[in-house]
Every structure is written in C-alpha cells, then in structure tokens.
Amino acid sequence: xxxxxxxxxxxxxxxxxxxxxxxxxxxxxxxxxxxxxxxxxxxxxxxxxxxxxxxxxxxxxxxxxxxxxxxxxxxxxxxxxxxxxxxxxxxxxxxxxxxxxxxxxxxxxxxxxxxxxxxxxxxxxxxxxxxxxxxxxxxxxxxxxxxxxxxxxxxxxxxxxxxxxxxxxxxxxxxxxxxxxxxxxxxxxxxxxxxxxxxxxxxxxxxxxxxxxxxxxxxxxxxxxxxxxxxxxxxxxxxxxxxxxxxxxxxxxxxxxxxxxxxxxxxxxxxxxxxxxxxxxxxxxxxxxxxxxxxxxxxxxxx
Numbered sequence: 001x002x003x004x005x006x007x008x009x010x011x012x013x014x015x016x017x018x019x020x021x022x023x024x025x026x027x028x029x030x031x032x033x034x035x036x037x038x039x040x041x042x043x044x045x046x047x048x049x050x051x052x053x054x055x056x057x058x059x060x061x062x063x064x065x066x067x068x069x070x071x072x073x074x075x076x077x078x079x080x081x082x083x084x085x086x087x088x089x090x091x092x093x094x095x096x097x098x099x100x101x102x103x104x105x106x107x108x109x110x111x112x113x114x115x116x117x118x119x120x121x122x123x124x125x126x127x128x129x130x131x132x133x134x135x136x137x138x139x140x141x142x143x144x145x146x147x148x149x150x151x152x153x154x155x156x157x158x159x160x161x162x163x164x165x166x167x168x169x170x171x172x173x174x175x176x177x178x179x180x181x182x183x184x185x186x187x188x189x190x191x192x193x194x195x196x197x198x199x200x201x202x203x204x205x206x207x208x209x210x211x212x213x214x215x216x217x218x219x220x221x222x223x224x225x226x227x228x229x230x231x232x233x234x235x236x237x238x239x240x241x242x243x244x245x246x247x248x249x250x251x252x253x254x255x256x257x258x259x260x261x262x263x264x265x266x267x268x269x270x271x272x273x274x275x276x277x278x279x280x281x282x283x284x285x286x287x288x289x290x291x292x293x294x295x296x297x298x299x300x301x302x303x
Contacts, residue, residue: 001114002065002095002114004064004065004066004067004111004114004115005064005065005066005067006056006066006067006068006115007056007066007067007068007069007070007073008068008070009054009055009068009070010054010056010067010068010115011068012054013053013054014116017300018053018054018300019052019053019054019119019293019296019297019299019300020053020054020055020056020115020117020119020296021048021053021054021055021056021117021119021120021121021289021292021293021296022056022057022058022067022108022109022111022112022115022117022119022120022121022150023041023044023045023048023055023056023057023058023108023120023121023122023289024057024058024102024103024104024105024107024108024120024122025057025058025059025069025077025102025103025108026085026102026103026104027040027041027044027122027123027285028040028041028057028074028077028078028102029077029078029080029083029085029102030083030085030102030263031281032278034078034079035078037078038074038075038078038079040282040285041057041074041078042071042074043282043286044121044285044286044289045057045074047286047289047290047293048121048289048290048292048293050290050293051290051293051294051297052293052297053292053293053296053297054068055068055289056068056112056115056117057069057074058103058107058108058111058112058115059077059100059101059102059103060086060091060094060095060099060100060101060102060103061073061077061100062098062099062100063094063095063096063097063098063099063100064095065095065111065114067111067112067114067115067117077102080100083100083101083102084099084100084101084102085101085102085104085259086101086102086103086104086107087104087106087107087140088106088107088110088140088143088144089140091103091107091110091111104126104140104141105120105122105125105126105139105141105144105152105154106126106139106140106141106143106144108120108122109144109145109148109150109152109222110144110148112150113148113149113150117150118149118150118151118211118296118299119150119151119153119211119292119293119295119296119299120150120151120152120153120292121153121154121285121288121289121291121292121293122152122153122154122285122288123154123155123158123188123281123284123285123288124154124155124156124157124158124159124188124284125139125141125142125145125152125154125156125157125158125224126139126140126141126142126157126158126161126262127139127141127142127157127158127161127162127163127165127166127169127170128142128161128162128165128166128168128169129161129162129261130160130161130162130248131162132162132165135257137257137258137261138169142166142169142170142173142175143173145170145173145175145221145222145223145224146173146174146175146220146221147220147221148221148222149214149215149220149221149222150222151207151211151222151223151225151292151295151299152222152223152224152225153225153227153288153289153291153292153295154224154225154226154227154288155186155188155189155226155227155228155229155284155287155288156185156186156187156188156193156226156228157188158188158262158266159187159188159189159190159240159244160244160247160248160262160265160266160269163185163187163193163195164195167185167195167198170224171198173221174219174221175221175222175223175224176198176199176210176214176223176224177197177198177199177223177224177226178197178198178199178200178201178207178210178223178224178225178226179197179199179200179201179226179228180200180201180202180207180225180226180227180228180291181200181201181202181228182197182200182228183196183197183200184196184197184228185197185226186226186227186228186229187237188229188284189229189234189235189240189277189280189281189284190229190234190235190236190237190240191228191229191230191231191234192228192237193237197226201225204291204294204295204297204298205298207223207225207295207298208295208298208299208302209298209302210223211223211295211299212299212302212303225291225292225295227284227287227288227291229280229283229284229287230283230284230287233279233280233283233284233287234280235273235276235277235280240269240273240277243269243272243273243277244265244269246268246272247264247265247268247269247272248265250268251264251265251268
C-alpha cells in the first residue's frame with residue numbers, strides 16, 4: 001500500500017478526527033496562468049477552512065503522493081511547467097517512476113480514498129464527450145465514481161460535454177446523482193438545465209447520511225453532488241450554448257481530438273465570453289468547496 005505524505009495541517013486534522021476536504025491540483029497546473037492559479041487555490045483552501053474543515057490539495061510530486069500542500073509547495077506547483085495530468089491510467093506509473101503530476105477528478109478520488117477522506121470538491125466532472133458514439137471519448141471520472149467511495153461535489157458535468165449521455169452512463173454505473181436544492185441537473189456555468197436530476201437534497205445532512213448509508217450497505221463507489229452555481233455568477237444556457245456550439249465547430253474544423261479537446265474548448269469559450277466563463281468557474285468552485293466542507297462536517301459528526 002502506498003503511504004501518502006500528509007501536510008502538517010492535514011496530519012493534525014487526521015489526529016483530531018476533524019473533517020477534511022480533498023481538492024484537485026489540475027485546476028492549479030492546467031486551469032489558469034500564474035499567479036491567478038495560486039490566488040484561486042488559496043481562496044478555495046480558505047473557503048474550506050472558513051467552514052471549519054481542513055483542505056487537502058492532492059498532487060504527485062517527484063513520485064510521492066501528497067495529501068495536503070503547504071503554501072510553499074502550493075506556490076511551487078503553481079509555477080511548475082510540464083506537469084502531467086494524472087488520471088487512473090497513469091497515476092501509479094507517475095508514482096513508481098518519480099514523476100510530478102497534477103490530479104484530475106479520478107486521480108484525486110483515488111488519492112482521497114487512500115488517505116481516508118470522504119469528500120472532494122471540484123469544479124465539474126468529466127463525462128461523455130459530444131460525438132462519443134464515434135470517438136468513444138468518455139472520461140475516466142464516471143467509472144471512478146462507480147468504484148471509489150468518495151462524495152464528489154461539483155457543479156454538474158462540464159457543459160461542453162454531452163450531458164444527457166453523461167447522466168445515462170452514470171445511471172448505468174449505479175452512481176447516485178444528487179442535485180442540491182432543485183430538481184434540475186445543473187450545467188456547470190448555468191445553474192439549471194432542461195435535464196432532471198435523478199435525486200435531490202436540500203441539506204448537507206441528507207447528503208452525508210446517503211454517503212454513510214452506501215458504506216453500510218457495502219455498495220462500491222461514491223456519489224455525485226450536483227451543486228448549482230450561485231445565480232448571481234451563472235451564465236444562462238441561452239447565452240453559453242451558442243458559444244459552446246461555436247467552439248465545438250472550430251475544434252472540429254481544426255481536427256482537434258482526444259485530450260486536446262477540453263483545453264481548447266475551455267480556452268476558446270474564455271475568449272468568446274470575454275473571460276466571463278473563468279469568473280463563473282471560480283465562483284462555482286468556491287461554492288462547491290463551501291458545501292463540501294459542510295458535508296464533511298456532517299459525516300464526521302454522524303460517525
């Protein structure tokens with residue numbers, strides 16, 4: 001069993017039995033440029049602390065799985081170049097061969113589970129890409145949710161994806177999808193969509209109880225908590241959908257495929273919205289961190 005290296009803050013929380021929230025590191029290395037990436041990472045961690053929980057940003061550094069980064073390590077990662085994006089397929093390889101990599105949703109879930117952390121806050125999960133019937137491009141995040149017992153708080157799946165197919169795959173895999181405070185499945189930059197969420201909950205207590213009950217039933221996998229972006233920060237579907245369509249058309253015309261698709265689309269959407277998409281992204285990540293800390297509190301209290 002690989003033993004993670006814990007930050008002093010996370011080690012203290014583990015010793016005290018305090019709530020901990022896992023955070024991914026790709027938002028730092030691949031989400032935005034320095035120093036904005038560092039500023040956002042610090043804000044997300046501060047949001048978790050403000051709710052009385054301990055943030056644990058996860059990354060692989062020189063072959064060591066780190067659960068929690070002190071501020072120096074956070075700043076170093078924010079300035080690093082040529083950092084790999086790690087998912088289930090390549091995380092073990094990176095650790096075994098002394099590589100440095102930032103964790104995606106799937107890899108962060110693995111790291112959180114190894115560390116005994118129940119809750120993970122992110123922006124949006126990956127899912128079924130548009131045109132997947134030809135490309136078979138489906139994110140490992142969906143299968144990770146089906147097998148790793150971590151509650152993932154996100155603003156739904158990224159809106160550049162095929163959301164109906166993503167929900168279908170999650171249902172097939174037996175992953176609970178719980179919308180918070182509404183019946184509609186949130187669409188990342190938009191608080192609502194025309195898709196119904198399979199489940200809904202109004203309080204962190206309900207979500208925590210469902211997490212614990214899954215463990216008691218011996219069910220594998222976690223649950224997706226679909227937390228809508230605050231209304232004041234959202235980009236309505238009527239505005240963002242034409243932008244996504246244009247970005248997808250441009251990606252197709254340029255022959256962009258595979259792992260290059262998502263970075264291209266997010267970058268182009270940022271340009272077409274004059275930066276509004278990134279502002280919304282930051283707002284929803286902070287909102288998810290807040291709720292994740294509250295859920296972690298409830299799980300700790302129930303146990």
